[in-house]
Amino acid sequence: MTILITGGTGKTGLKLAHLLSKAGHAVVLTSRKGEVPQPFKGVKFDWLEPSTFTNPFDADPAIDRVYVVGPIGVLDTLPHVKPFIDLAVTKGVKRFVVLSGSPVGKGGPVAGKVHEYLEEIGVDYAVLRPTWFMENFxxxxxAPIRAxxxxxxxxxxxRLAFVAVDDIAKAASDALLDEKSWNSDRFIVGxxxxxxxxxxxxxxxxxxxxxxxxxxxxxxxxxxxxxxxxxxxxxxxxxxxxxxxxxxxxVAVFESDNKIVGxxxxxxxxxxxxxxxxx
Ligand SMILES: NC(=O)c1ccc[n+]([C@@H]2O[C@H](COP(=O)([O-])OP(=O)(O)OC[C@H]3O[C@@H](n4cnc5c(N)ncnc54)[C@H](OP(=O)(O)O)[C@@H]3O)[C@@H](O)[C@H]2O)c1
Missing domain, CATH: 3.90.25.10 (UDP-galactose 4-epimerase, domain 1)
Structure with a gap:
């Protein structure tokens, strides 16, 4: 089993890479430049450039689970992410774990339609819905704090329960590794x-x-x-x-039963x- 981490240079992606590799799992990280921190294996990958979609599988044909951090600042990521999901399934990927956010329900903006699509095609998946990150500070x-x-x-x-990226990475690791796939979304709060x-x-x-x-x-x-x-x-x-x-x-998210508390x-x-x- 190899786990592909898209957004591998990002806040949650890199923490997740450390967690998974410490636990003995093989990981491949993506970045648009193809450069990722040591000691990880990186591939060039851009959601806005479908010609890069086969790169991860050329680098490691054993990839069978994928952590999905879609393109940043895009209001509907499905048109970019769907062709990759379709390709990944043909390459043997069995489970997708998607980073979304607490305000985004199934079918909603940003990753909401990706959530809906994964459920529709019946592949194993989990959608992580963290609240606002502590790391925003x-x-x-x-800049406004210092200036x-x-x-x-x-x-x-x-009020909101700011969550740490470490805790999101832990939830992502569980969602990728749990024997039984969640096949649902979960809030992640501090x-x-x-x-x-x-x-x-x-x-x-x-x-x-x-x-x-x-x-x-x-x-x-x-x-x-x-x-x-x-x-x-x-x-x-x-x-x-x-x-x-x-x-x-x-507050409603914090009081929900469907949450992981960091x-x-x-x-x-x-x-x-x-x-x-x-x-
Ligand atoms: N910040 C919050 O409070 C918060 C709360 C809930 C949910 N979220 C969600 O968390 C996600 C991550 O946000 P973040 O600000 O923390 O970013 P991040 O994960 O720290 O960085 C973004 C990552 O995506 C990669 N990337 C950017 N554009 C890409 C593209 N076109 N193709 C492929 N890779 C690309 C970057 O890699 P390279 O630059 O190396 O290519 C980087 O690894 C977002 O979807 C956001 O909605 C954030």
Whole structure:
């Protein structure tokens, strides 16, 4: 058995590669340049370039399970992902584990139609629906925290249970390796709910300087997202999904029975990565 990890250089993909290889499984990682971190085997692969779809199977014909991180910033990934799924099935792939998100149900945007398609064709699959990543604070949120001591969001007083990438990778590993395929979706959340005011207070405590939460309107959020290069429709989808947190969407996810609760606490994440926000 070899497991193909698409998005192999990404946040969840690389953590998953380490987990699986530590457990003795063969993995192949994809990246658009074909370069992946040592000690892994990498292949050139681009969802927007179907001529690259056979590369993984040429590199390792034993691939039979695939972790799917679809193209980033695409509102409907099915047109890009479906031809690869169809090819992979003919090459002997028996199980797909798809990274989606808590706001995206079966048939919805981004990976929602991929979920629907996998169910339709009757292949073994799992869909991971993590909530917002803790790692956003060390990526997209870094600039406003360092420059203005601000965390920005449209979530108002809504609460959500930020989840660590380590915990998502663990869920992905289980979904790939469990003897019985899940053939369903599962939410993945962190252990505690936070409002952004509470996040700002926690980060202030860890850093020893005051970080404030700035409430954005949906229009302001869309503008920021398009200014960093996201397409207008995708930016609109993200801003709306975040705005729904104010109406309790992520509290409902946290209270759902269909969830995996990660181990890492936000405080531990802030303490471990403290240097990221020190100015
Ligand atoms: N951030 C959150 O809070 C959150 C919450 C829930 C769900 N998600 C979902 O998590 C997924 C990953 O997002 P992320 O921001 O954490 O990204 P990431 O996994 O850290 O990075 C994206 C990965 O995809 C690869 N990639 C990008 N465009 C590609 C293309 N056209 N073809 C093939 N590979 C491509 C990149 O590899 P190369 O650059 O090496 O090619 C990279 O490995 C997204 O689908 C997002 O919707 C995110």
């Amino acid at each position: 060390s990526t997209v949120f870094v 203005h001591n601000q965390i920005v969001s449209v979530a108002k007083d809504g 252990p505690e709910l936070f409002s952004y005011d509470e996040v700002a207070a926690l980060l202030s405590e860890v850093l020893g300087r005051e970080i404030k939460y700035k409430r954005l309107t949906e229009d302001e959020s869309r503008l920021i997202l398009t200014s960093v290069g996201l397409d207008a429709e995708y930016a609109s989808f993200l801003a709306k999904a975040e705005a729904r947190i104010a109406d309790g969407s992520e 181990k890492k606490h936000l405080k531990e994440f802030f303490e471990t990565n403290r240097e990221t926000w020190v100015i």
